[in-house]
Amino acid sequence: MVSIKDVAEAAGLSVATVSRALNGRSAVSDEARARVLSAAESLGYRPNVVARSLRTDRTGTIGLVISDVLNPYFTELARSVEEEARALGYSVIIGNADERAELEAHHVRSLLERRIDGLIVSPADGRSPLTLDAADGPTPLVFVDRWIPGCAAPVVRADGRGAIRDLVAHLYGLGHRRLAIITGPAATTTGRERVEAFRSALSEFGLSLPESHVGRGDFQAESGRLATERFLDLPERPDAVFAADNLMALGALDAIRERGLSVPDDIGLAAFDDIPWFPHTAPPITAVSQPTAELGRVAVRALADLISGGTAGSTVLPAHLVVRRSCGEPETSAPTGGATRE
Amino acid sequence: MVSIKDVAEAAGLSVATVSRALNGRSAVSDEARARVLSAAESLGYRPNVVARSLRTDRTGTIGLVISDVLNPYFTELARSVEEEARALGYSVIIGNADERAELEAHHVRSLLERRIDGLIVSPADGRSPLTLDAADGPTPLVFVDRWIPGCAAPVVRADGRGAIRDLVAHLYGLGHRRLAIITGPAATTTGRERVEAFRSALSEFGLSLPESHVGRGDFQAESGRLATERFLDLPERPDAVFAADNLMALGALDAIRERGLSVPDDIGLAAFDDIPWFPHTAPPITAVSQPTAELGRVAVRALADLISGGTAGSTVLPAHLVVRRSCGEPETSAPTGGATRE
DNA sequence: TCCAATCATGTAATCGTTTTCACGGTGTGC
DNA sequence: GCACACCGTGAAAACGATTACATGATTGGA
Incomplete structure (x- = not known):
């Protein structure tokens, strides 16, 4: 050389x-x-950027640890992060945690050893001690989508509560009363938030959420399939199921299809995270849509600010409901709140 | 520190x-x-791995440049590459070319400056001079999926010819005679290979492929939509359309849906690259399936071999047809070759 | 004319490692 | 008892860049 x-x-x-x-x-x-x-x-x-970095103590690189690279939500996030970072003169190294805490730790450690200038993390496990340390360490850190409660680091995320309330209103309006949810891991903030928002919206409509209607998933397709199978085995199966992410919705579809049942006639289905395939599934799936790309951009700008000594704070962007046909034929009246219809 | x-x-x-x-x-x-x-x-x-790398001239990192991170095929590839690399003690830095030659060049350059130990590339443009230089340079390089003809670097890819022939046989068996294709860029090997295989399979069945039935796409959804619109505007529209990747098939679905037409009654649709959503679209989509994860693993092993002074060669794995319902209700006889039915 | 400021350049220290070489001490074989 | 290999250790030289400081030349103002 x-x-x-x-x-x-x-x-x-x-x-x-x-x-x-x-x-x-x-x-x-x-x-x-x-x-x-x-x-x-x-x-x-x-x-030789290696030599340069050693001397200048800057690598011009930020790390991005995402929970699951097979999840279209996170790839869209990754793409917008890389794009914005490139515009600001940074390279991005992506670490995929595959929803596993130890893999997340591996990537955080490996990125820190690489002396990246800053880190964007969507923690697979909200208690990960290593990530917690990192957040308190000298390397600037921003959480995106999920976070670790009690950390000082800025959080960039979407608030799904309003959209989940709209979803419950939509389901209620269609006559569904027995509602079920497939949650993410309780160890993640989004896992908890979505089930809590769902539960409180239900109680607003005088509905309850019995334990049998809560399927514990892990944000991956297989867990959605298993949880749905259990729902279908209940003496009285739910009228509709809300999957807390798109992959578990995919698993739910698998399970429903295996039984020869139909959506929405036999059971309704809705998902958190809208993806390009949802308009084309059988039937098109009603979903809560996040401003994913914008989340990535905001997170990068916050991190760049921290790196250059700023004091960027947290950001919460709104999510909204996109009504399609997977919960039943739409009512004639307009949906509540900021929902759109396709 | x-x-x-x-x-x-x-x-x-x-x-x-x-x-x-x-x-x-x-x-x-x-x-x-x-x-x-x-x-x-x-x-x-x-x-401090930066200092260590400077001294040892090893970074323990390989670069992976993929054509489009929003394409599920490439994310599955990226995931398997990272997994295998990690098992072998390497980290992976992913560069997303977004199907743009200049972005590919940017990432190749940036990865080489970073002194990665080796590079896996799926070139967005088969003539990219920088990537060509890199292939002849000192850094070991392996092509995956796509390659640059005339380069000495090993190529790890799937051969879609047999599966495409099976697909044409399937379409012919269903009575389709006017077949169309949405191709990838002519600058990519996979773009060319898929249209050539399609054309030669057609001629085997005594069918021709008029220029009006060749839609030039770029492996992204929007191009699939535009090409399909042109097909639908033809005086005699095609019986069936073959999209050379899954994103263009998504675009085709968008276009067909906008016109209020139905698949497969009004027009049949098949795609290259099978993805988890295809069983659940309306209707389920017939597709050519590649051993994606295996391609990633083989590519990493070949690269690791080159890095340690070996002389790994190219690998070609078979692809196969997965018959679903998007080209018409399946015939009663078994499909040709290695096709599976769902 | 002279002093100081500015400019273009070179010398050498530095970043945090690994690794070569040298060195003294300790056994081992004869 | 002697030569020799080996072992544990330290000093110092790399790796390839950036940058503080020094230097000589040029310029400008008084």
Whole structure:
């Protein structure tokens, strides 16, 4: 590999001048600059960012730890994070936790050792001690989507409560009374928030949520399938099921299809997180839609601010309900709140 | 940040001994090792991998440049690559090219500057000069899925020809004669291969592929929508459309739905790349399925071999057809070749 | 004309590791 | 008892960049 020394030699200048010419920080004569640039060009010089980082203590890189790379919600998030970061001059290293706490820890550790400038985390486990340490450590950190309660780090997330209330109103309006939910892990904030919002919306409509109508999932498809099977085995099966993320909704569809049942005639289905496939499933699925890309952008800007010494705070963006046909044929009246219909 | 020097001081030993104790390479007395470990522990020492990489010229990292992170095919690939790499002791940095040649170049350049140990690329553009240079450069490189013809680097990919022939046989058996294809960019190998295989299978059945039945797409949803709209505007619209990837099939569904037409009654639809949502779309979509995760694993193993001085070669794995209902109600006879039915 | 400021450049220290080399001490084989 | 291998250790040289400081030349103002 050709180093700055080779360039200096070829240009007949010192490495210091070459460095200055290439970085354009301090004054260099036009003649020297030209010699450097042509030497660098003809030798195919590529700066060694490893050496640079060691000296400057900056890597120009931020880490992003997401809970599940197979979840379209998180890939959309990852894409917008990378895009915004690139616009701000940062590279992004993605770590996929696969909803496993120990994998999350592995990636957080590995990213910190890599001396990234900052970290964006969507914790797979809300109690992860390592991530907690990291949040209190010297490396700037921002939570996105999920967070760890009691951490000082800024949180960028969507508030699903209003949209979940709209969803319950929608279900109630369609005549559904026995409602069930497939939750995420209780260890995650989103897992808890969604079930709590659902429960409190139910009680607003005078409905209760018996334990048998709470399926404990882990945000992955298989758990949605299992929980749905249990619902279908109940003496009185639920009128409608709310899956707390899109993958568990996929699992629910698998289970319902296996039994030869139909949505929404035999059982209604709704999901948290809207994805491009939902308009095309049989039937199109009613879902709570988050401003996913915007969450990613805001998180990056908050992190960039922290890195440059700022004091960025938390952000909460609204989610909204998108009504389709998976809970029954839509009523004629307009839905409550900010819901849209397709 | 606490450095090896601090540990050495605390342990009352030289940095050399600390380094040896922590890496376990060369002999260190039990007593010294114990002192080092306890000092490192109590100081919370984390090695600086940047400095280590500078010295050893190894980063323990491989780069993965994929064409589109929003494409479930590539996320599944990315996941298996990361998993296998982790098992082999490597970290993975993912670059998303978004099907844009200049973004691909950006990521390749940035990864090389980062001095990754090896690179896995699925080129968004088969002529990308920078990627071509990289393939001939000192950094080991493996192509996955797509490749750049004329490069010496190993290619790990699936051969879709047999499955595409099975698909055409399936369509022919259902009585479809006017077949159309939405291709990927001609600049990609998979873009070309899939249309060529389709064309040659058609001619095997005595069918032709007029220019009006070739929609030029770019592997993204919007292009699938536009190409499908043109098909639907033809005086005689095609009996069935084959989309060369899953996102363009999504776009095709959008277009068909907008016109109020139905699949497969008004027009049949099939796709390359099977994804978990296809069994649940309306109707379930017939698709060519690749051994995606296996491709990722094989690519990583080939790259690891190259990195350690080996001479890994190319691998071609078979793809197969999964028949569902999007081309018409299945015939009663068994499908040709290795096709499965759901 | 002279002093000081500015400019372009070079020298060398530095970042935190790993690793080569040297060195003294300890056994081992004869 | 001697030579030799080996073991544990430390000093110091790398790795490739950035940058504080020094230096000599040029310029500008008084």
